[in-house]
Amino acid sequence: MGFLDRLAQMLGLKKKDAKVLVVGLDNSGKSTILNHLKPEEAKTDIVATVGFKQEVFQTKTLQFTAFDMSGQGRYRSLWEHYYKECNGIIFVIDSSDKLRMVVAKDELDTLLQHPDIKDKRTPILFFANKMDLRDALSSVKCSQLLGLDMVKDRAWHICASNAISGEGLAEGIDWLTEQLQSMLKGK
Amino acid sequence: MTSQSTTSKDSIDATRDDGKWLSAFYDPVASLYTFSQCITLSDINADGDNKLIIADLGTGSYQMKLKVYKGTNLVSENTLIDLPTGVATFYMDQNEPRTPAVAVASGPYMYVYKNLRPYFKFTLPSLEINPLEQDVWNQVRDERIDVGVLREMLEGMRAEGTSLTVRSLRFIQLQAEDLEAFANQYKHTPLKKQTVITSLGTMKKSLAEEDAISCLVLGTESKQVYILDPEAFTVLSTMNLPSVPVFLNVSGLYDVEFRIIVACRNGNIYMLKRGTKNARSCIELNSQPVGLERMGKNIVVGCMDETLQCYTTKGKKLWTIKLPASITSMENVDHKSKGFKAVMVALSNCEVHIYKDKYLVNIIKTEDIVTGMKFGRFGREDASLIMTTKGGGLIVKILKRTAVFEEKDATAGPPVSQNIKLNVPKKTKLFVDQTMREREHCVSMHRMFQHDLYRLRLDAARSYVKALETSMNPVSTNTTEPLKLSAQVQGIGPTFKLTVNLQNTSISTASFNLLITFQFDDRLYNIHKTYIPVPMLVPGLSYAFETFVDCLSDKGISDTIKVFVLRQGRSVPIITAMISMPVSETMVVV
Numbered sequence: 166m167g168f169l170d171r172l173a174q175m176l177g178l179k180k181k182d183a184k185v186l187v188v189g190l191d192n193s194g195k196s197t198i199l200n201h202l203k204p205e206e207a208k209t210d211i212v213a214t215v216g217f218k219q220e221v222f223q224t225k226t227l228q229f230t231a232f233d234m235s236g237q238g239r240y241r242s243l244w245e246h247y248y249k250e251c252n253g254i255i256f257v258i259d260s261s262d263k264l265r266m267v268v269a270k271d272e273l274d275t276l277l278q279h280p281d282i283k284d285k286r287t288p289i290l291f292f293a294n295k296m297d298l299r300d301a302l303s304s305v306k307c308s309q310l311l312g313l314d315m316v317k318d319r320a321w322h323i324c325a326s327n328a329i330s331g332e333g334l335a336e337g338i339d340w341l342t343e344q345l346q347s348m349l350k351g352k
Numbered sequence: 353m354t355s356q357s358t359t360s361k362d363s364i365d366a367t368r369d370d371g372k373w374l375s376a377f378y379d380p381v382a383s384l385y386t387f388s389q390c391i392t393l394s395d396i397n398a399d400g401d402n403k404l405i406i407a408d409l410g411t412g413s414y415q416m417k418l419k420v421y422k423g424t425n426l427v428s429e430n431t432l433i434d435l436p437t438g439v440a441t442f443y444m445d446q447n448e449p450r451t452p453a454v455a456v457a458s459g460p461y462m463y464v465y466k467n468l469r470p471y472f473k474f475t476l477p478s479l480e481i482n483p484l485e486q487d488v489w490n491q492v493r494d495e496r497i498d499v500g501v502l503r504e505m506l507e508g509m510r511a512e513g514t515s516l517t518v519r520s521l522r523f524i525q526l527q528a529e530d531l532e533a534f535a536n537q538y539k540h541t542p543l544k545k546q547t548v549i550t551s552l553g554t555m556k557k558s559l560a561e562e563d564a565i566s567c568l569v570l571g572t573e574s575k576q577v578y579i580l581d582p583e584a585f586t587v588l589s590t591m592n593l594p595s596v597p598v599f600l601n602v603s604g605l606y607d608v609e610f611r612i613i614v615a616c617r618n619g620n621i622y623m624l625k626r627g628t629k630n631a632r633s634c635i636e637l638n639s640q641p642v643g644l645e646r647m648g649k650n651i652v653v654g655c656m657d658e659t660l661q662c663y664t665t666k667g668k669k670l671w672t673i674k675l676p677a678s679i680t681s682m683e684n685v686d687h688k689s690k691g692f693k694a695v696m697v698a699l700s701n702c703e704v705h706i707y708k709d710k711y712l713v714n715i716i717k718t719e720d721i722v723t724g725m726k727f728g729r730f731g732r733e734d735a736s737l738i739m740t741t742k743g744g745g746l747i748v749k750i751l752k753r754t755a756v757f758e759e760k761d762a763t764a765g766p767p768v769s770q771n772i773k774l775n776v777p778k779k780t781k782l783f784v785d786q787t788m789r790e791r792e793h794c795v796s797m798h799r800m801f802q803h804d805l806y807r808l809r810l811d812a813a814r815s816y817v818k819a820l821e822t823s824m825n826p827v828s829t830n831t832t833e834p835l836k837l838s839a840q841v842q843g844i845g846p847t848f849k850l851t852v853n854l855q856n857t858s859i860s861t862a863s864f865n866l867l868i869t870f871q872f873d874d875r876l877y878n879i880h881k882t883y884i885p886v887p888m889l890v891p892g893l894s895y896a897f898e899t900f901v902d903c904l905s906d907k908g909i910s911d912t913i914k915v916f917v918l919r920q921g922r923s924v925p926i927i928t929a930m931i932s933m934p935v936s937e938t939m940v941v942v
């Protein structure tokens with residue numbers, strides 16, 4: 166980081182950078198969530214992500230670089246290449262897809278066991294997305310099915326969301342910002 | 353990749369099924385009674401979310417329904433009038449969005465649903481009625497014969513093996529007092545003979561794309577296979593089989609080249625090709641087929657004798673596996689993104705075995721016997737396995753993304769070296785000729801052999817009886833005189849030494865008052881002691897009695913000498929031995 170950047174930061178003119186990895190099964194709404202967080206002029210139409218996409222958005226205090234990973238089976242092996250460099254993880258769940266809850270749990274368990282995640286205290290934010298759908302499970306039920314009570318070695322938070330209307334997103338991002346800020350400060 | 357089995361958390365996790373399958377759903381009381389042919393997975397709403405379509409057999413007489421599941425929720429039910437025998441989905445037009453139609457085979461009808469609403473009903477062409485059967489019904493209608501005669505005539509026709517119409521069959525079953533009413537009710541309606549659909553398949557018409565238009569392929573009880581046009585529902589092609597088809601396996605395109613492999617009720621597998629009217633016999637199984645799958649170029653058949661057999665399409669057997677229990681259902685696994693192809697076999701011991709080629713690579717244990725299976729894309733998951741159970745349960749399992757199946761056999765089996773082909777020499781012309789001869793005359797050869805075998809047995813039995821009657825055998829079977837006799841001839845002639853060995857084979861009783869004598873041609877031989885008295889024979893010991901025999905002839909001929917063991921005062925010998933005398937050396941006069 167150059168001197169000018171650091172100066173700007175000290176003066177509060179430039180925000181700190183945080184890298185977040187956005188993962189979850191295909192069709193869970195990852196791209197839709199990021200699309201909602203992006204500034205108005207950068208919004209795009211949502212199509213199924215191929216490989217991954219890099220997105221940038223800001224909150225009051227942080228500048229986020231998000232890696233929007235594709236959730237399709239054949240691309241899920243890409244996730245782990247970003248575990249090392251990310252400061253936080255957003256795990257998106259389609260709370261109306263009861264059938265694949267086990268698959269989401271399996272992928273989450275794999276993620277938590279990965280050496281690049283296991284020994285780091287990377288915070289995880291869960292979005293129980295598509296809460297507007299009729300047969301959507303509650304965030305409590307989702308956390309139960311994913312076995313989140315067993316996750317004790319790191320900070321995590323789950324909130325129900327609707328990526329289309331944006332409902333619930335702010336709550337989650339606020340929590341993540343707080344977590345990342347305290348972590349980045351501690352560095 | 354990370355290892356999965358190291359933490360205790362994973363091992364206590366009930367959703368993991370031996371590390372390869374995730375248990376997505378289990379409802380033991382879904383009240384689904386069905387089998388593999390009546391289960392299919394398809395994107396019938398064109399929303400990228402594959403639905404599970406099941407024709408439920410209910411109790412077999414009512415509660416028959418076409419059910420559609422979106423994920424784990426039952427979203428639609430359509431009542432079926434008759435027992436379903438198969439379900440398939442197919443694209444019948446080019447319209448957007450690409451929604452496939454659902455076809456349900458039931459009785460003589462093919463019901464087609466679009467957007468889950470009844471769309472079309474196809475009826476199988478009716479069969480030709482036996483003219484005699486038609487004639488007798490006509491006569492009843494014209495009141496020329498009465499119902500009693502009708503019944504007699506129909507029964508006679510059935511006894512001769514004529515296939516009758518359903519009306520006639522029902523008529524024969526009736527009680528005598530109901531005949532009149534039944535005949536009066538139906539005699540004015542024309543007689544119709546219909547067959548039923550036994551098996552259902554689909555075949556792409558002219559393009560191989562995933563969503564290309566497909567024809568329906570129907571196997572019927574009348575030993576025929578029909579191919580239906582998907583737009584007009586006309587019969588494009590009719591093919592004949594020697595028996596009733598029970599399983600169909602279709603590959604290829606109707607307009608280009610296709611093959612239908614048909615397993616029939618007579619235990620044979622036939623092959624139908626484009627442009628042929630009749631089936632080519634392919635495989636003769638030694639047990640009834642209970643499932644048929646195609647694996648690349650090979651055919652895998654499950655049989656009722658608890659075996660899984662693999663053949664080439666030419667009919668050559670590649671391997672057979674004995675299974676631990678009888679087969680309840682079979683399904684093909686084709687996981688394209690993994691390039692994994694295998695055959696699943698559900699067994700009556702609540703297990704599902706997965707075979708890659710002939711190697712057992714995985715076993716899924718279930719809580720109930722699996723009666724129906726389907727592997728494919730369900731919801732958004734490509735590798736889903738749907739299973740229905742005997743008790744009406746529904747199980748959904750998902751293959752883990754990281755699951756790998758070991759190529760080698762999970763069970764101890766023959767070593768791989770057993771599969772190496774031996775360098776067998778070429779068949780000679782003689783061998784081929786012999787084989788041909790044996791093949792052509794197998795029946796007469798077998799008869800001849802059996803005939804000779806019986807003659808041989810008869811001769812043996814006759815001789816045995818004769819021997820028993822005359823006590824001509826050297827071992828006495830008489831329980832009061834258990835004796836064993838053996839005799840030896842020593843020397844080169846003209847004088848021989850004849851030794852008779854006698855043994856009492858009883859355990860404790862001694863034999864008394866026996867004597868040995870001989871029968872011989874006295875022109876040929878002279879026996880020094882023609883009468884040998886036998887002392888008491890102690891059980892178990894062997895006694896030797898000797899005498900000299902002179903050969904009187906110098907012509908180089910020999911004869912037999914009979915040795916008799918007799919009891920004093922009885923003329924029938926206890927035992928007899930025949931001694932073939934050797935040819936005597938001529939006396940050298942010095």
Ligand SMILES: Nc1nc2c(ncn2[C@@H]2O[C@H](COP(=O)(O)OP(=O)(O)OP(=O)(O)O)[C@@H](O)[C@H]2O)c(=O)[nH]1
Pocket residue numbers: 189190191192193194195196197198211212213214215234235236237257294295296297298326327328329
């Ligand atoms: N009703 C509803 N639909 C949603 C919601 N979030 C996303 N969707 C829809 O879900 C579909 C998939 O969303 P995507 O954002 O492409 O999902 P994704 O997780 O990025 O999928 P991949 O890129 O394939 O991994 C889109 O049609 C969205 O409109 C939600 O909260 N409610």
Ligand SMILES: [Mg+2]
Pocket residue numbers: 195196197212213214233234235236
């Ligand atoms: Mg996406």
